[in-house]
Amino acid sequence: MKIETTTQSELIIHINNQHPIEVLDFTQSMASFALEYNHHSKSDDFKLYIKEVKSGSIIATLVAAAPTLLPFAEHANSVIEFATHLKNAFDRLTGKPSDTALDMTSLTNITKLVEPIAKDRGATLNIHTINVYGNVENSFNVTNLDANAIQNNARREMEGLKEPISAYQNKVVLYFSQARGDNKKGDKGIIELISKKEVKVAFDSQELKSRMIIEADHNIFDRAYIVDVKVQTVNDKPVLYTITEFYESIELGD
Structure with missing residues (x-):
């Protein structure tokens, strides 16, 4: 050539x-x-x-x-x-x-x-x-x-x-290890079905967070929540749970 x-x-x-x-x-x-x-x-x-x-x-x-x-x-x-x-x-x-x-x-x-x-x-x-x-x-x-x-x-x-990989989990049990009673970030939770470690939690809407945390008339750390979540992972490790739907809460002692 x-x-x-x-x-x-x-x-x-x-x-x-x-x-x-x-x-x-x-x-x-x-x-x-x-x-x-x-x-x-x-x-x-x-x-x-x-x-x-x-x-x-x-x-x-x-x-x-x-x-x-x-x-x-x-x-x-x-x-x-x-x-x-x-x-x-x-x-x-x-x-x-x-x-x-x-x-x-x-x-x-x-x-x-x-x-x-x-x-x-x-x-x-x-x-x-x-x-x-x-x-x-x-x-x-x-x-x-x-x-x-x-x-x-x-x-x-x-x-x-590396881009996070997203997957959806329906009706899984989540409990909070850290939560804020306002509109700011800083919520963390555990879904034992996915990981024993706490992971950052986000909400699909502010209305959803208000229903679950801000307007709750109970101690949120005494309860678990049945939710749909979008799970984002990096290197096969969860880095963010985004709650897309909330069904009900159950007392952890039950």
Whole structure:
């Protein structure tokens, strides 16, 4: 396949490794560069291609090109913009000031991208870009310590981005371990059928909470409630019970 290109910016990736790199780790790293470039550029036409691989640890020169299209001027600096994105992402994930937002896809790509560096205590990833005039635009590096911090923080953020899974339970028994007699949040309860641990409780409507708690003429902690609930879980653990229907209460001593 012939790739039509003109003079263009280049992304230089230099992995200075102390130990041999597993082929799978290297290929996944290169693939993750390409995947993150596509994700960041939001272009289906232009992709990263390896222009040259040099000796001296691993030095790869990448360019953006389109197999079927003539290069467009607006893509001339896309690899420079991409390198800036990577620098900002690395800064964020190593605790440095950065306002770059990272979604699940970027966090996954970046975790795999630095894998060869994270596995080798003496390794360093050096990245720099060269513009169409031959001048260096970006130049930064990632050490082994940086790579491990990037992966750990990326995985932590990925856990936080996981969407809760919802399921409905009908006519289950709930009792409150904590409740507020006003309109504010802070209610907690236990549904032993689901979990022995207390979980945050919300109500489908304020009228429902008023009927169950605010206007109750009894001690709510002495009673259990038969309810329909929407159960939201993260990592198979319940994090929120939303009461959607209330049928009756029963004294716990009965």
